[in-house]
Amino acid sequence: MNTKTRKIPMTLATIAIFLALLHYSLAFGSNVPPVKGDVLPEIKITVPQNATDRSYLGLERNGTFTIPQIKTMIVIIEIFSMYCPYCQKEAPEINRLYSIIEGNADLKDKIKLIGIGAGNSSFEVGVFKKKYNVPFPLFPDEDFSIHKCIGEVRTPYFLGVKINDDGTHRIFYSQLGKFKGAELFLELMLQESGLKKER
């Protein structure tokens, strides 16, 4: 084997390792949570099979979607886990937040809620949804890929995202826990997003 031939496997191995590391960094991003003013990392979520959830989010086709494709102005994302005691305890109050928004003709099309179950399988998300009668869409993140993208936050974690008319978006709220009740949280969302001024 001459020197040139001997270098081939080594070069291939180096390329493979480089690609693996690149894929890891792209797929899992940094372990720092996004902050106010940031854009979301690209999170691809499977479009819900449930027609009610699809209609709520304004999604028409199958496949995947990203958060800014949701047909609304504000998306509140709760990173939760079926295994998280605080998420369990707060679930009824977050359901109430949903009801307040849906019961307000001026807000219902402007604010949407979704939950992402960090490390939870579809089955586990389904157990949580059924146990607490969660009326808004919940999505599994069984392999933690979304959770890693957003900095491996503890749960529950809330992200507020404002989607602009031109399709761009910004995070206006990024906070661990501190859910002090539906009304207070809604007021905070309206203020932080600027929606209060626009109303």
Added chain:
Amino acid sequence: MKKHGKFIVTLSVLSIFLYSATAFCLSDAFKNNIYNPGSLKPIDSILKVKVGDSAPDFSLPAVVGGKISLGQYRGVKNVVLSFVPAAWTPVCSDQWPGYNIVKDIFGRNNTILLGITVDNTPTLFAWTNQMGALWFPVLSDFWPHGAVADRYGVLRSDGITERALFVIDKRGIIQYIGVGDINKRPRLETLVRELEKLEK
């Protein structure tokens, strides 16, 4: 060439490590009180029982007081033993709180859950208090250290246990054993499927 070889091996190990790095999600319920031992050897013990065996009986102190034995459920209820490695560690802290909201699934399969670790009772008391009120007994296999875990073959060489599930029917026969990667939480659906196979 040898130097390059070593470099590539190091990079390969690093990339494998990055791909297999432990993933877990902690509840804020535990604040900053969770000790992260890092990624551990997935399995570090050899089972001493198998499906179809009679489950070794035991009697252990419960966090709520008194002792609970496996034998007291014979002829009455199916039993799941959930061994988790240690209190105040990442994956363990997010396992039992999930079981805590599926009491109905255990109930309709006439099954009691017994949570077991090798921690002492006061430690278990403080730790499980963060999980809310648990509907199932939590038992301490602290002394003689890990004796029950050892009889089942799930005591690791460093004195903690595997992340293991044993499903035992009303006759006291082991129907399912799940000893998974200690770094990962077992999927709930696997356990539920096994529970649904049991005679009620």
